Amino acid sequence: MFGVLLDEAKKIARNPRRLREAFRLRRWRQFFGILRFNSRTGNRWKPAEGASGLKQREYPSYEEYVRHQQSKFGHLDLTEYDRAYRVLLRERLRTSALLKPGASVLCLGARQGTEVKAFHDLGCFAVGIDLNPGKENKFVLPGDFHDVQFPDRSVDVVFTNSFDHTLDPEKLLQQITRLLKPGGMLVIEAIQGEAEHSAPDYYASFWWEKIDDLLALIGRHGFKVARRTPFNEPWPGEQIFFSRVGSGSANG
Ligand SMILES: C[S@@+](CC[C@H](N)C(=O)[O-])C[C@H]1O[C@@H](n2cnc3c(N)ncnc32)[C@H](O)[C@@H]1O
Numbered sequence: 001m002f003g004v005l006l007d008e009a010k011k012i013a014r015n016p017r018r019l020r021e022a023f024r025l026r027r028w029r030q031f032f033g034i035l036r037f038n039s040r041t042g043n044r045w046k047p048a049e050g051a052s053g054l055k056q057r058e059y060p061s062y063e064e065y066v067r068h069q070q071s072k073f074g075h076l077d078l079t080e081y082d083r084a085y086r087v088l089l090r091e092r093l094r095t096s097a098l099l100k101p102g103a104s105v106l107c108l109g110a111r112q113g114t115e116v117k118a119f120h121d122l123g124c125f126a127v128g129i130d131l132n133p134g135k136e137n138k139f140v141l142p143g144d145f146h147d148v149q150f151p152d153r154s155v156d157v158v159f160t161n162s163f164d165h166t167l168d169p170e171k172l173l174q175q176i177t178r179l180l181k182p183g184g185m186l187v188i189e190a191i192q193g194e195a196e197h198s199a200p201d202y203y204a205s206f207w208w209e210k211i212d213d214l215l216a217l218i219g220r221h222g223f224k225v226a227r228r229t230p231f232n233e234p235w236p237g238e239q240i241f242f243s244r245v246g247s248g249s250a251n252g
Helices: 002-014 016-023 025-041 062-071 079-096 114-121 169-179 211-219
Strands: 045-047 054-057 104-108 125-130 140-142 155-160 180-191 206-208 223-231 237-244
Touching (some): 054 211, 079 114, 079 180, 079 223, 104 114, 104 169, 155 169, 180 211, 180 223, 206 211, 211 223
Parallel strands (some): 104 155, 155 180
Antiparallel strands (some): 045 054, 223 237
């Protein structure tokens, strides 16, 4: 409990406007939800098998993982994030000049659909999936990125900024590989790792020491870095474009 409070105090010190949130009922519900989750699961992590610099949250069951991931959305007001991240991502993608208008894009772990809207702004045909897309979401369908409902080789681009929410990174990468057309691209936005001064929040289930550790894992699945760009907002991280080794040419 002390850890949760200390963590929140640090966030308020960094962003005093967050203090207003302390008076909201949904935040208290979130606080007690975190305490209940921690006391049930022990808030434990283990090193990821066969990979260095990666760790995974321990869940008593897959159902517990799904419930935990689904629980965050209801506690948040994402209005400002939705506006700001849409613009930030759109401009980062535009600057890359690697996306073709008309490309088909699947966004994994897309929640309210901010990234889907950013791809729409650039003329792409984009849709998202999430364990909890909320009600009547026009941009994101219900779905699990460990077992995606779409066919093999059906999309030009897979995007995700939710790698830190996987329970099984190997399965996630197998799904991405399966879904991409020959010549398709994987684009991720990854937060900095623990050795780069970022710590997992209460909903993260997978974490890295350094972004390089995550890239090494992705590289072992046949992806080659095509472009790597650091950024600071909405959190310090990097945008990375990957192509598949030996799978033909460009998206779109
Ligand atoms: C940090 S949020 C990011 C949401 C969104 N990408 C954004 O930037 O607003 C992580 C999201 O991943 C989703 N998620 C976690 N595990 C998932 C899974 N196995 N399949 C699909 N979505 C998942 C959660 O429900 C949550 O909405």
